[in-house]
Amino acid sequence: MIPTYNESLASAQKEYNNLNDQYNRMGLLRLLVMGGIIALVYCLIQEPSLIMAVASLLAIVSFLLLVVRHKKISTLRAIAKAKIRINEQEIDFLTHHTFFADNGKAFEEDNHPYAYDLDILGERSLYQYINRTHTFLGRKLLAERLLHPSTDEIIHTQAQIQALTPDLNWRQTFMAYAQQIDDSEDFYTKLHQWANAPAKRLSKLTRVFIILSPILLVISLLLGYVGNFEGATLIAKVLISVHLLVFFFFIGRITQEKLGFERTYAILYAFKECIAQVERRFPDKNKQASSHIAQLSRLLDDLDSVANILVSIPLNILTFYHLHRYGSLLQWKALHGGEVTQWLESVADTEVLCSFANFSYNHPEFAYPTLNQEYKVTFEGVGHPLIRKEERITNDIALSEQAFVLLTGSNMSGKSTFLRTLGVNMLLTLVGLPVCARKAVVHPLRLLASMRLSDSLSDGKSYFFAEINRIQQIVDTLQRERCFVLLDEVLRGTNSEDKQHGTIKIIEKLLSLKALGVLATHDIEVCNLTNHYPELLQNKCFESEISKGELTFDYKLRDGVCKNKNATFLMKKLGIIEE
Structure with a gap:
């Protein structure tokens, strides 16, 4: 690339x-x-x-x-x-x-079922890795797609990404135009409120008056001051006074209508260019939306000078220029106010699609998963997409009848990374992206995880209480639908016997609710549970090796239960404990 x-x-x-x-x-x-x-x-x-x-x-x-x-x-x-x-x-x-893009931390949600565990948002996160959006709406929509993916759109999104991936020039042109948009959350809030407020047009009498009266004024000025007709001069003076009063009557309404839209016309013009790009690439979308947005931009630009009295007073006395533009703005609002948010959202949607296509373009070796409805999840050569290719270790895993894996391994052997690898690739599947694998067959399932929780001391809650709450949420969700579950060393905050018993009960509960997934544990005794549920459970492990006084890991997934331990070796090597 x-x-x-x-x-x-x-x-x-x-x-x-x-x-x-x-x-x-x-x-x-x-x-x-x-x-x-x-x-x-x-x-x-x-x-x-x-x-x-x-x-x-x-x-x-x-x-x-x-x-x-x-x-x-x-x-x-x-x-x-x-x-x-x-x-x-x-x-x-x-x-x-x-990692150069926005990291999406502003869109974090408290107690999300997997975002914190899998590093979806924040510094060096999946969001930051994928993100190529620029507008606020684009950044927000990307976060929504990653935090709340829809399984109904996967096939359609895959097709869109595959169609757009080779078109590098168009994508970069669109993104370049999007980078000219200097928006903010406040801009959308004000625009949405304005567009959806009632639009009362100028009365028919007013519209006729502001057309005919300036014509009469010009004629009166020519007859009075060029043709020396005194009656015309008097009429001209009266009309000038009337025009001035009318303008001052409307200037408050005009100012209120455009309140908070200073320089909005520049933002809207940049949006117009983006929407025009979308119209050219996707002819079925937003027909004539770019011209309507351009018209709104010009109207707001024209009204921007109404506060300049030195310009606006003589201009409106002679032509009612700002009243005409104000009337056109009210008419535009009545016709298109309900659509403007949708048009701007189409830019955000295209930004997200370009981000996804850019991800696909940068990783031609990634595979689009084949979807099934048979609760089969199989990855061949799966790795974590955020780990550099030359450093990435890949593994194979298959979940179907044996729907749950008990994963053991010594410290630092790769258990947590493997759990995140599975979680991230399941999420990539859910949003329609290719996965970091040689081949994948996936039943799209809601993703749930309990891997990394923090003490909520400010709320008076301990780590243990937070973990119990998360497990309760997982169980409640599983009672409504089958899910893909990732658990890492559950019940850490209790004693060994209680932890072992509680872990076994959690596993049995997950099996009764037909969950698919992986539970990582250091407790070897828990793995004996596969003898009781051989058709549902399977043991997998990561091993370490001590050779010539050095500890090494190959990060390769194996069948069975982990046999090697490294905690004592490391403490001896560092001089923490003696032989």
Whole structure:
């Protein structure tokens, strides 16, 4: 993948340099044209002529066209610069395993059934590894997908990811546009409240008045001050006063309607570019949504100057410009207010899809699991996706009739890592992603885990009490549906005899509820339970080896119960205890 990213980086750098040159040349040309306009207007004032007037008008039109072109080049230059950063980050990610994206910690949920145990959110988490979103909604949606996956959409999501994975250029272009969106949670809250508030349009009488009255005012001004008709002058003065009163009557409403939307037009314009990309890639989605969002952006931009009295008073006396734009905004709100949130969410949905496709693209060796409804979970060559390929140890495991594994092993032999490996790959399956395995056959099941709990001292709860609560939640969920369960050394906070008895009872309860999964334990006696339930339980282990005074691990999963112990050896080696 790195050579492809290097090619994309070189292409983006070349494009940026070309656009930067155009930007600078266009800026210089704008400056020269502006100088020409000043000179022409000066000459026109000194010696008025039709030729000079036409030349001045053409120069002004040329300047405006240059402004539009300059802005477009500026946008394209920003996109090229974003693509440079995207490719540099991906190269650094693959080369140095650098986690650069948001880690999703802001979306943590208390007492989630597996997120804390499996490092789903937080620093160097699965979320941070996958995340390529930029908007707040995108980051939030990615967290929701990982914390609350839906088994109904797996096949559809797999197909979407597989279709988008090869299209690197489109994905990077979309992500580059998304990086221009400077949003926040507060922005969506205000926009949602505004869009869903009742939209009362201007009355028909008001709409007619703000069209006809300015026309009458202009005619009165021409007749009164050019044609010297005194009656027209009086009418013009009255209309100016009336227009001023009308404008001041509406300025409060206009300000209230756009309250909190300062610079919102810039955010919406960036959204418009993203939605346009979505429309081109997925023609069946959001038809004309980009044009509607662009219209909303322009309306808010136009209304932004209403507070500038030096501009707004003369402009509205003559044309009722801001009232017309205000009326158009109310009409837009009435027609499209209920859809705007959905349109912005489509960008978030595409960001998440691009993140998933990027994950798939970076790991072509990962396999899409085959789904079944027969409660079979089989992984061949399964490993943890966050461990670098050259350091990753893979194993095979199959759960079907023997639905539960009792896993033993000495300290540091890899039990907890293996549990997280299974949990993370089950989660990847649930969200539609390829798994870190050579081959996988999976029945999608809700994921439950009790592996790493912390003392809730601020709540007056001990580790033991927190663990009992988690086990109770697991049992309650299993009573409603079959689940995939991962348990690591349960009942640590009690004495050995009580712990052994309690662990056996927990296992028997899990078997009665038809759970699939793995329980890791140091208690060898617990593993004798397989003699009583040979058709449901199987023993697996990780072994360590002491050779030439050194302790080594191969992290390979074996059948049977662990035989080696290393705690005493390590304490002797470190001089904590004597021979």
